[in-house]
Amino acid sequence: MAKKESEDSPKLTFEQAQAQLEKIVNDIEQGRIPLEQSIEKYEQGMKLIKHCRTILEQAEKKIETISKEMQSDSERSS
């Protein structure tokens, strides 16, 4: 998830998605863009909201444990 994907990819990080959403909301609120574009942006915004919500609602409650063995494993494999 930390890996950066291209702008339009749905695999945006939460931070990227939030930044895009912020811009869209401002654009729409200022009303300086034509209605058609507004609606387009609205749809885009809704997708971003859904994406963010998906990230936020994931619950990963378990803990992974890293061990030194893991390191030696990976060293052997690499």
Add this chain to the structure above:
Amino acid sequence: MPNIFTVTGVVRLIKITLNRNLPEKITLTGEISNYKQHSSGHLYLTLKDDNSQLAGVMWKSEASRLKFRPADGMAVLASGRVDVYEPQGKVQFYIEKLEPAGVGALELAFRQLAEKLRKEGLFDEAHKKPLPKFPATIAIVTSPTGAAIEDITKTLNRRWPMVRKLLYPVNVQGETAAKEIAYAIRDINKRRRQLGGVDLMIVGRGGGSLEDLWPFNEEIVARAIYDSEIPIISAVGHEVDITISDLAADVRAATPTAAAELAAPVAAELLRALEENQQRMVQGVRRQCEWNARNINNLAQRAIFTRPLEGLNIRQQQLDESIVRLKHDVSQKLHRAGELLERRSAIIRRIEPRAYLALSGRRLSQGQHSLYLAYGRYLQQRKDQMTGFSGRMLGINPINDVRRQRNSLAHYTIRWHTAGRQYAGRLDQQLTGWQKRLANLDPRGVLQRGYSITRLKATGRIITDADKIQAGDLIVSQLAHNAFIESKVI
């Protein structure tokens, strides 16, 4: 004959006496001087107070456990035993434990290390990295069995449940702890990619004694934290405990729970913010729709849409009016043409020979009458003229005329006299001027100034050239006042 001892014998005797009479373990207070650490690792120093001093030694095995660096002038508590160093017959204090007096050894060690690392720049604000706003993966370096991991995971699950949590288990107290912690930090940095990316690290443990927390005061840990490329939150013990790790970390948290709070935002709040953003978008689009609708309504209100036939009707009406006017004009023109026709035919009817004759006769008698009137007017004009003349003739009186002539004659006489006087005056002035000029030209005038005129008596000619006279000639000189002097040239 007294007993004669060898040196060794005496020293041995002293040693035995000392050992027998002094307590096995002594703790003394004093000040360090002549401090020296030998390359072997043994420490040599002198312990002294105002009146006395005692040589001291601390073997490497004990010295290596020292947390602080002893220095000259430092007040210390030294524990150990007194013994004699036989090769030199010297009483020495064999130090087993050395502590700074006043502050604890660990406290001093902390201060010294902190000072050293601060000077090196390990705590510099400029070096500190910002924490990620929305971490996806957090690595936690702590004990798997301690309270810290529990507090951290509980808090993270509550606030930011989607975050991946990687536990790197280490001992957080005991001899190996510092090394393990430092290793873990470097290891995570090195294996960052393999671990699927690590955005943030929490390094710490729960509360404990100063000794328990000690690994986090070790230089090796501080350096590992400083070198980390991944931002680190340090969370050691309770609020009051500050460790070297805390100082070297990017962010210090008072407790492990606080570290988790600093590490992650609250998802619920972000969900609310998303909700709000959605609302704002909906509102924005709705407002724009309403605005557009209003615009369209405004356009629809325009006459062209509400009364589309109005324009047409107006034109229809104008057309009707034009037709009416046109009809009227045409009928008038027809009417006028009819009238004209009527008049012309009337004239034509009138131009019949009889009618024409009658008309000519009428015109003739009219001319006669005009002539008569004109003649009468002419006569009257002449008569008026004559009357005017006679009136003017009556107005001319010859006596008046004579009187007028006389007046003007008198006037001219006066002017004549005046002019004559003026003319005589001018002549007089002129005469006087000439007289003066003539006087200037009179040769006698020159004589007045002392000159004389000389003439040849014989001829009466004026002599102007001496060559023209000869000896014996008679000459006459004329002077100013009518005196003539006769002389003879010699």
